[in-house]
Amino acid sequence: MLGIKYEAARIGGVGEAALATIEEQIAREVGENWQSDEQIIRGRNAVRREHGLPGLGEPGDRPAPVAAARRPLWRRVLGR
Secondary structure (H helix, E strand, C coil): CHHHHHHHHHHHCCCHHHHHHHHHHHHHHHCCCHHHCHHHHHHHHHHHHHCCCCCCCCCCCCCCCCCCCCCCHHHHHHCC
């Protein structure tokens, strides 16, 4: 949850003081190396995906592909 909270605040453009407060909370609960904590990164990447942004350093963690447009009628009828 803290990773989600942090990334949502960053993307939402909260002030530096509010972001620093969240960083302090994460450091107290997770530790000083919170930036590389797997759970924090996972939460941050979830928020980034929702906003169409690339993931943070995890291979294969890219934004979800945009749903393809509906195929033309002739392709649906002919099965192509």
